[in-house]
């Protein structure tokens with residue numbers, strides 16, 4: 001194993017079995033929505049989407065999909081790639097994408113590093129990573145998604161001048177991320193006042209994980225990084 005997360009998913013892939021409808025959509029609709037990193041990515045990422053889109057965003061580890069679906073509905077002219085390896089969550093999101101007729105979403109049900117490496121250079125205009133798995137114990141910190149290698153991956157895929165938005169309620173993960181960003185030449189933290197990391201981004205719908213963190217008395221932090 002490397003010293004930092006370099007692509008070998010540690011989380012859970014399977015929870016509750018899919019509902020009959022989710023299973024059906026997995027067969028009828030997932031094949032057209034799922035990205036296929038075994039074939040080269042199109043030079044123009046916009047061509048991945050059924051709707052005409054002006055730019056492409058990414059969300060890594062969308063969980064219940066609240067944020068992904070909200071952004072997709074709010075921005076029909078933006079293509080959004082959502083990645084989530086946990087099948088129960090993917091099943092739910094799939095139903096929402098199909099029933100909502102969302103033509104600006106593509107999905108991927110495995111490790112995000114596979115898509116980050118597949119994307120053309122500078123092809124993303126925004127990336128979100130909201131409440132990544134915290135890996136509380138110090139000996140597990142190297143499993144955290146934020147790592148020098150994965151920041152290289154984000155830096156390659158994001159266009160200069162774009163943002164990487166990260167949220168966490170775990171102090172040690174916030175510190176960890178700020179430290180890795182400080183050491184990475186492609187990124188800078190944009191915060192100027194405390195509100196910049198205390199307040200979420202405009203149009204923020206919250207996420208299921210965030211609601212749980214708030215119920216349990218933890219404080220979310222919202223970090224905005226500029227891709228130089």
Ligand SMILES: C[S@@+](CC[C@H](N)C(=O)[O-])C[C@H]1O[C@@H](n2cnc3c(N)ncnc32)[C@H](O)[C@@H]1O
Nearest residue numbers: 061062063086111112130131132133207208209
């Ligand atoms: C703590 S949950 C947060 C989910 C959601 N963002 C929210 O705020 O409710 C972290 C999510 O990241 C996903 N995840 C973990 N490692 C991942 C990886 N390598 N690639 C993509 N997603 C990953 C997990 O499956 C899980 O759903």
